[in-house]
Amino acid sequence: MTEGEKIEILVYPEKRYSSDFVLGNLCGNKNFIDFVILYFNVLRETQFWERGHMEELQSLRLKKFLDHIVNNSRFWNDQFKKQGIDVNSFHSISQLYKLPVLTREMVMELGEEIYVERKDQAAFSFRYSSGTTGLPLKTRTYEQDFMAATFPYYFRNPKFEDDHVIDFLSRRSVVMLGKPGDMRILSNDFVHYIFPSLTLSDLDDGAVRSEIYEKIEEAGPVMLFGFSSLILRFVHGVQEDKKKLPIYAIKLSSDYISSDDRLFIEEITGAIIINVLSSTGAGMIGFECSRDLDKFHVNSERLILEIIDGDGLKTELDEEGEMIVTAFDRTGTPMIRRALGDSGKMVSGRCGCGVKLPLFEFRGRQGDEIILPSGKKLRSVMLYYFINEAKLGARTRQYQIHQENPDRIKISIVPREHFTVSNEVELRLALSKFFEGEKMIIDIEYVKNISPGAGGKYHMFVPMKK
């Protein structure tokens, strides 16, 4: 493949889209497999590109993206005019930094204006995402863009070969523990079985584990997807049962996992681990470094990650700040200098693994733990998935969960529409499941607004004061 071809695939992936790239029609779809394999192989090379070379690619993608939204949306056209920016003269990513940072609150304020509707009949869908801020946001996503921004990026672990990718795309080999975000794009095509409402304590039950073993053996070799905490508990059970399972890869989702736990999962199962950093709005931000498991390499081919300080200025390397993302492939709901509400830092120096993509250390989600009456700690990020089971995101404008005592939590809700008694019951049930049956008093209050915490940031979860 020539350099020109590689750039073309990344800048104009749609030239290689085929009309049969439709959710529900991807499994064993030869055109789709060829597309993903090609893109996957481009990524295997671009990860070694020098920074200047990568920035050229980013400028091309950014320019194309900005042209698209300015031509298809009066709102974005006006926005750029207001900032005195002429998209036609956009030629370098350094110009990007002149644009204002958009916080989640600002985006909420703008409402549906920020969506960009394409003139073609491309399929799209809406999703509510909340992340760590507690402000549910509706995003419009074009399915084919989403596929291109997802499938090839799953396989950014150097242990993956073409054959793995082809096998994965050719059959239903996914078993899911819980309902991670990947479910939406995978379930119609690649999922063999989902254990949708699995809790940590379920996994202590030998009968539940046997059922999971059965499904894995039925579809083996499988790729296991799930929340990190569920997978970790499951693998402890596998070790206890001295079970050998046909699992060739495991994708960890959502909650933070220590590198020791992650290594334990790899050692017991022998699987290739997919550990990515992602957010619902921005998609896959980075992938775990094979040398330094606590850090992530940024998917620079599809986005720019900036870290800024409290004054909105770019931080020095190794200095912690807020994560700001500009994604080139979110054409339905543009993400341009969007503040994610999470923090982290860029790491200096060349990475020992040889990959030249920026190395990033995520700090946002650690330490936010819910402490159960028994003293057991649960990660608050998991909580988000349980309350979304109760559709809290779709029913609220904002919410916050505050742990006041070891046996008491308060949920403040700014409702989108009237909250019925059955909505409340649903929420309480989802939470009791999350608390693994331990007795917690749940107070629900309805409010007009929820103020941000220190530093003006909104938080979905406020932990108990130490």
Ligand SMILES: [Zn+2]
């Ligand atoms: Zn590395």
